[in-house]
Amino acid sequence: MSSAKGDWMRNHNVMITLEKHYSSRVCKRCVSVMGFLCALRPITIACLLSAAVHDAAAAVESSAFVRDEIERMSSAGLKCAFKGKQEWRLDHARENLNANEAAVCHLEHLKSKPDDVWAWSSLCHIYDKISDGASRQKCYTGVPAGNDLVVRNEWRYLAPFTVGKAEVDGDPVENFGGIREAAKSRYTGDFRAYTELLPHGEVGWEVVREKKDGEVLIAPKVDWGDLVRSLGSTAITEWQGWAVASFAVNSASLTVDIQCMGVHTFFIDEVPLTGDVYHRQQYWTSIRLNQGIHNIYIRLRAKISQIFNCKFRPSAESITIHPPHFFPDLYGGYFASQPIALPVTSSKKITIDH
Structure with missing residues (x-):
């Protein structure tokens, strides 16, 4: 039970951080209760609800970030004057426009389409170009989970x-x-x-x-x-x-x-x-x-x-040894040809000693 209690404490602490996104006391109580139930039984409806609440909280935070950034750039007199077909206008803006103007175009797009993963990735890239570390870090937290690549x-x-x-x-x-x-x-x-x-x-x-x-x-x-x-x-x-x-x-x-x-x-x-x-x-x-x-x-x-x-x-950072292209010649249990080459695929840094 001590392990379950420890898991509950960890889940409870995580769920408490989400409470700031919700003003209702009832909702706060629900978040904490779901964290407790999820710790006791990992595969329950409470866990699913807890994940849903977490996603909702992340969406609220992302929307707030977009809204605050639009207000900040509007106060600086920045606006997206570039108009074009939706399927390519953001990419063109990222490649060719002033970085701040391109960022505004992306933010306006994300305001109406907050689940556009590519737009989030493109916006974060722009923040990197203008060396805005704080906005860049917040931006990458807005990218939906599971989209590392x-x-x-x-x-x-x-x-x-x-x-x-x-x-x-x-x-x-x-x-x-x-x-x-x-x-x-x-x-x-x-x-x-x-x-x-x-x-x-x-x-x-x-x-x-x-x-x-x-x-x-x-x-x-x-x-x-x-x-x-x-x-x-x-x-x-x-x-x-x-x-x-x-x-x-x-x-x-x-x-x-x-x-x-x-x-x-x-x-x-x-x-x-x-x-x-x-x-x-x-x-x-x-x-x-x-x-x-x-x-x-x-x-x-x-x-x-x-x-x-x-x-x-x-990359899984693994080493794979592939079958050789041909097999050696054997006669009487001895090699009758030169040693064969084994193709190797390595996606991790290794040192080969000869």
């Missing part, structure tokens, strides 16, 4: 551009400051680059969504048959471009495992990582990321269309 199923690509047969390092958007600068305009229809593969000579950002299995198919709308007939060669069907997507890390310093099949290299922000053109399924690359919004950039190079599949998961 938020990955969107939407990609934007800029293609097609001509490519030489042996070209591996030319960047068709280098003239715009490189892909990271050009990608800031991916949420509007204003960006235009020049290409020789389309009749009007211009290309802009297009949107593509992942299929149910995570596969991304990028097939630019080009009359390839007409191009082949006019030039008498299928070499014209080879093209290059870029694909960009964003994801959010809402946990402090999270290690993320990433697997990109169908491409040889991809970039997380400025960091190049190894992909897998052979679609072998078992290989993952790990990277430790700070809280905030991160971008993944993929250099496209294909013939007519390109398919790739990128998966993300919080």
Whole structure:
């Protein structure tokens, strides 16, 4: 019973902290009683009600934070003057507007849609940019639980551009400051680059969504048959471009495992990582990321269309030994070939002694 009593005291202390959100004495008494019952019987309706009350308290606190921040920024003369389609206006604001103005746009959105996890993640990223530590900390407490890693199923690509047969390092958007600068305009229809593969000579950002299995198919709308007939060669069907997507890390310093099949290299922000053109399924690359919004950039190079599949998961910080690609030759109980290699996937920092 002493253990149950200790559990009750801990639960009681937690529940008391929630009482400040409720003015009714009856409600306060309910919160304390539910904490007591939950300590005695962990799997009860009281536990479920206790969790619901906790979520409600968190929602009240988040709403108060949004309201207070809007008032604070309004008193400073800040307002969201940017208007656009709801599905991309917040991302465009985060990438291109003054950080304070972008924050106001996010706060106004969260006032009407407080459960928008991506908007919370984006707002917290903005507070990090303006070095507002106190607001940033409160912001991350507003992110609904269970969203340490938020990955969107939407990609934007800029293609097609001509490519030489042996070209591996030319960047068709280098003239715009490189892909990271050009990608800031991916949420509007204003960006235009020049290409020789389309009749009007211009290309802009297009949107593509992942299929149910995570596969991304990028097939630019080009009359390839007409191009082949006019030039008498299928070499014209080879093209290059870029694909960009964003994801959010809402946990402090999270290690993320990433697997990109169908491409040889991809970039997380400025960091190049190894992909897998052979679609072998078992290989993952790990990277430790700070809280905030991160971008993944993929250099496209294909013939007519390109398919790739990128998966993300919080790292389990484990070591996995995979089956070898082939088995050694044995004769009379002895190895008749060189030692085999065992593929190893490690998502934790280890030291290998030779």
